[in-house]
Amino acid sequence: MTTTPVTDARPSLPDLLAACVEAIAAGDLRAARELADRALTGAVSAGPVAFAGAVLVSGTVHRTTGDLASAQDAFAAAATLASRHLSEPSGARVHACAHIELAALHCAGGRYDEAAQVLRHALDATLACDAATAPEDLALLHNELGIVAGFSGDFDRAVHHYQKALGLLASVLPADHVDLATLWRTIAGLAHARGDVLGNLAALTHRSGKHCTADLSALAGRTVPGF
Structure with a gap:
């Protein structure tokens, strides 16, 4: 297991949060917990949105360590804090990500209706x-709604949300961006699952016509299994 160093220096709050995320990815949960605690302490005086972001990251640490009850509490708290600052770009992003994390917990427990409601x-x-x-940010939420609908077997609704996400991202990303390619791939997979041969062909043709070849997970990093 990779060990993430934790020093006595005073890094900025963004650096602390980034280091915490890196520690989680490296599997160094002891360091992740310590960094999350330091970030929470430092975020108290950094403003409500920064504090909401720190709470969100601490929830990720709880989820990774298997403490799902604490994770849910943290994600809910981050969502509530950020909801008061939706007019700020960072507030809207934390708000979206906190709800996505809450929905993911519901999905993990098979509670797809609750996930969609969140x-x-x-x-x-x-x-x-x-x-x-x-x-x-809107595309993130539509993407997750598509994932939840796909898990629950509502492929028509899943396609609706993926197309919404696609339209939103197409307004800000180049035509050959990997996120657009992944959404086209997912839409094609759903068309295939529904037996919609023409829809599948259209999506694949559009994707190949844009020279999109990467099959990486888009946006929040997940897609409907099997597609």
Whole structure:
């Protein structure tokens, strides 16, 4: 297991959060917990959105260590804190990610209806905000709604949300971006699962026509299994 060094220096809050995420990825949970605690302490004076981000990362640490109850509490707290600052880009991003994490916990327990409800709540709140929201944040939520719908077998609704995500991302990303390629691939897979040969062919043709060849997971890093 890779050991992530934890020093006595005073790094910035973004550096602490980044180091915590790196420690989680490396499997060094002791360091991740320590870094998350330091980030929470430092975020108290850094503003409500920064604190919400630190709470979100601490929830990720809890989830990774198997403490799902604490993870759910942290994600819910981060979502509530960020919901008061949806007019700020960073607030909208934390709000979306916290709800996505909550939905993922529901999905892990097979509670797909609850997961969809959490995501729809986040999407409705974001759309109701007077400030302009980054297309990427809305696309994240639509992507996750597509994932949940696919898991529950509602392929038509899944395609609807993936197409929404595709349209949003297409407005800000180059045509050959990997995230667009992955969404086209997922839409093609869903068309195939529904027996929609023409839809499958159209999606694949569009994808290949844009010279999109990478099959990496898009956005939140997950897609419907088997596609």
